[in-house]
Amino acid sequence: MAMVSGRGVRFKGKYLFSLSAPKIICFIFLFAMVCFTALPLVYVTVTAFKPIDELYLFPPTFFTRRPSFNNFKSLLSSLSGSEVPFLRYVFNSLFVTVISVTISVFISTLGAYGLVKQRPRGGNVIFAFILAALMFPGSVTQIPSYLVVKELGLLNSYGALIITKVAVAFNFFLMKQFMEQIPDAYLEAARIDAAGEFYIYAKIIMPMMKPACATLIVFSFISSWNDYLGPLIYTSKATLKTLPLAVQMISGGTGAAAITTAGSVAASTFVMTLPVIIVYLIMQSKVLSTMAYSGIK
Amino acid sequence: MIRKKSGPTGYHNTKIGYLCLAPYLILFFLFTILPVLASIFLSFTDYDMLNTPKFVGFENYTYLFLEDDIFLIALKNTLTFACISGPVTYILSFLFAWLICRMGKLRNFFSLAFYAPSICSGVAMSTVWLYFFSSDSYGFINNLLMNIGVISSPIQWTLNTKYVLGVIIFISIWMGMGTSFLTFIAGFQGLSEELSEAARIDGIRYATQELVYIILPQMKPQLLFGAINSIVAAFGVFDIAVSVGGFPSVDYCAHTLVAHLYDFAFTRFEMGYASGVAVVLFAITYSVGAIIRKVLASD
Numbered sequence: 193m194a195m196v197s198g199r200g201v202r203f204k205g206k207y208l209f210s211l212s213a214p215k216i217i218c219f220i221f222l223f224a225m226v227c228f229t230a231l232p233l234v235y236v237t238v239t240a241f242k243p244i245d246e247l248y249l250f251p252p253t254f255f256t257r258r259p260s261f262n263n264f265k266s267l268l269s270s271l272s273g274s275e276v277p278f279l280r281y282v283f284n285s286l287f288v289t290v291i292s293v294t295i296s297v298f299i300s301t302l303g304a305y306g307l308v309k310q311r312p313r314g315g316n317v318i319f320a321f322i323l324a325a326l327m328f329p330g331s332v333t334q335i336p337s338y339l340v341v342k343e344l345g346l347l348n349s350y351g352a353l354i355i356t357k358v359a360v361a362f363n364f365f366l367m368k369q370f371m372e373q374i375p376d377a378y379l380e381a382a383r384i385d386a387a388g389e390f391y392i393y394a395k396i397i398m399p400m401m402k403p404a405c406a407t408l409i410v411f412s413f414i415s416s417w418n419d420y421l422g423p424l425i426y427t428s429k430a431t432l433k434t435l436p437l438a439v440q441m442i443s444g445g446t447g448a449a450a451i452t453t454a455g456s457v458a459a460s461t462f463v464m465t466l467p468v469i470i471v472y473l474i475m476q477s478k479v480l481s482t483m484a485y486s487g488i489k
Numbered sequence: 490m491i492r493k494k495s496g497p498t499g500y501h502n503t504k505i506g507y508l509c510l511a512p513y514l515i516l517f518f519l520f521t522i523l524p525v526l527a528s529i530f531l532s533f534t535d536y537d538m539l540n541t542p543k544f545v546g547f548e549n550y551t552y553l554f555l556e557d558d559i560f561l562i563a564l565k566n567t568l569t570f571a572c573i574s575g576p577v578t579y580i581l582s583f584l585f586a587w588l589i590c591r592m593g594k595l596r597n598f599f600s601l602a603f604y605a606p607s608i609c610s611g612v613a614m615s616t617v618w619l620y621f622f623s624s625d626s627y628g629f630i631n632n633l634l635m636n637i638g639v640i641s642s643p644i645q646w647t648l649n650t651k652y653v654l655g656v657i658i659f660i661s662i663w664m665g666m667g668t669s670f671l672t673f674i675a676g677f678q679g680l681s682e683e684l685s686e687a688a689r690i691d692g693i694r695y696a697t698q699e700l701v702y703i704i705l706p707q708m709k710p711q712l713l714f715g716a717i718n719s720i721v722a723a724f725g726v727f728d729i730a731v732s733v734g735g736f737p738s739v740d741y742c743a744h745t746l747v748a749h750l751y752d753f754a755f756t757r758f759e760m761g762y763a764s765g766v767a768v769v770l771f772a773i774t775y776s777v778g779a780i781i782r783k784v785l786a787s788d
Contacts, residue, residue, distance in 0.1 A: 299513040306509025327778035329725025333524030359516035418610040483675035487710020
């Protein structure tokens with residue numbers, strides 16, 4: 193039995209693609225836009241696998257006929273003009289990102305639990321500050337943050353890249369919004385059974401926060417992995433730099449796009465881009481359901 | 490100390506509450522609250538990180554606005570960028586989210602396709618776009634335009650001061666379907682079917698009518714969140730601008746407020762003066778955000 197509802201034609205409980213004219217136009221339009229938005233990403237993928245002679249062809253070609261791993265091999269074997277191997281940048285990025293994400297998930301969920309479920313005095317004032325912090329870019333706080341990091345003796349260490357990126361206002365905001373949806377009845381039942389407050393956090397709240405945590409992982413992964421200003425300011429040693437700076441260096445500095453580096457730039461960009469897309473793909477449905485709580489009333 | 494009031498919502502435990510909040514709050518204080526206060530303080534001083542800060546009153550600000558031509562260029566560039574890129578990405582995010590939510594099962598595919606550019610590194614993506622906008626005839630765009638005969642010699646996209654800011658705006662719009670876009674998609678999913686049904690019975694016939702009278706009022710919280718996000722992203726522009734225009738850029742045509750801040754703070758170590766730039770940036774974004782909050786506040 194086909195059912196016509198506001199959103200399309202339903203068949204056996206599943207949406208079919210309805211064939212009304214506006215919907216087809218809409219589909220064609222969206223598909224054309226996707227071809228445009230995907231173009232650079234397709235270009236990166238294709239160029240990363242292009243053999244060197246094809247890179248020098250004129251007029252330039254978009255697609256490749258003979259895919260090869262040469263660009264990745266040369267990326268791994270050496271970085272011209274630098275003594276730091278490419279894998280070191282990959283390791284730095286992974287290490288910093290994984291630790292920041294873990295700490296951020298822990299302190300944001302614990303903090304939101306404290307604020308929402310323990311209802312401390314002055315909680316509203318604290319939340320007002322966090323909400324206000326959503327309203328300016330992080331670069332505003334960069335100078336004093338640098339001074340704090342320097343005072344803590346963390347300049348030129350992984351610690352500087354991690355500690356400055358974990359207490360993000362947006363992460364806390366999202367966790368607080370999600371936490372408010374969890375009924376207090378669960379906590380009351382647990383308290384009657386004499387469960388401690390931290391036991392409740394770990395064993396009752398956290399399992400229910402899984403979709404929110406998945407979302408937090410995606411967002412903090414993206415921001416940590418792509419962070420440019422942080423490693424630029426807090427590290428001066430090449431051995432501590434992360435992938436965004438490596439990509440910029442491989443391309444020959446800012447504002448440069450030479451044919452000679454196109455292959456290695458594309459390969460390194462490919463290495464940088466693949467993880468974030470995969471992380472998002474795995475978590476997509478959870479992210480979309482969590483973002484429903486992201487509105488500001 | 491546990492104080493119990495009557496009713497299920499009466500539970501309070503300030504001690505455990507703050508214990509749980511402590512790890513977050515300590516770091517939040519150190520790297521957000523303290524820095525904002527310190528920026529304001531430092532902006533009234535002359536501080537080179539070697540000697541103790543020397544109080545100079547409003548000198549930094551008068552110099553910024555009256556003598557520093559490059560700051561004024563940065564301010565102009567940032568405002569131009571924000572006034573175009575901010576609203577355009579915001580409206581496009583909403584429009585695409587609206588269309589995508591009418592696509593049934595293809596929704597997830599389309600959301601990924603539009604969202605993907607925004608989660609990539611701005612540095613990496615700018616570098617990729619530079620091959621499209623390359624100033625020689627190897628650049629795809631120059632190549633295409635020359636082939637169809639629009640131009641006879643390559644356009645210096647990233648060197649000619651007329652085009653650089655445009656290229657930066659273009660790339661940032663391309664990367665712009667980010668967090669706000671996801672919020673809108675989630676918002677569209679949470680809309681009340683009953684309200685739309687009722688509206689249809691009451692005589693609403695077109696999708697655009699439904700959008701204006703039924704959907705927009707329900708989505709105010711998402712619209713507000715998205716707006717604040719777009720403003721912050723637009724005024725904080727740095728990595729794309731640096732990657733495309735270079736640092737420093739030709740005639741400072743791609744110089745932004747954050748670039749100016751970075752220049753004075755971390756290449757010249759004039760922390761007091763750079764803090765003045767930070768405070769200006771803070772004041773602009775925060776007040777634009779506050780106005781938007783007034784406009785879009787729910788009830």
